[in-house]
Amino acid sequence: MKNYSTFKNRLLQNKKIRKEYENLAPEFAIAESIIKKRIENGLSQSALAKKIGTKQSAISRLESGNYNPSIKLLEKVAKALSLKLEISFCEKG
DSSP states (O other): OHHHHHHHHTTSSSSSHHHHHHHHHHHHHHHHHHHHHHTTTTTTTTHHHHHTTTHHHHHHHHHHHHOOOOOOHHHHHHTTTOOOOOOOOOOOO
């Protein structure tokens, strides 16, 4: 494989893999948003963890996209990053 994009595109040609990838989109979108805002705020994982009263490893798990955080944790993170947490349901389209 020449690069990640080529590899990813090749994998996503498989319908089962593509479906699982799409199913994980919300988790990865949350993780991406947290990482982006944390960096914009000039915070390390450790500094963010300290602000919300947890350990750096918890922030690392959250940012990995492979962790199912509670709404309470997401509220704390949002507050620490000067954000408002919004959760909604949308029609499938």
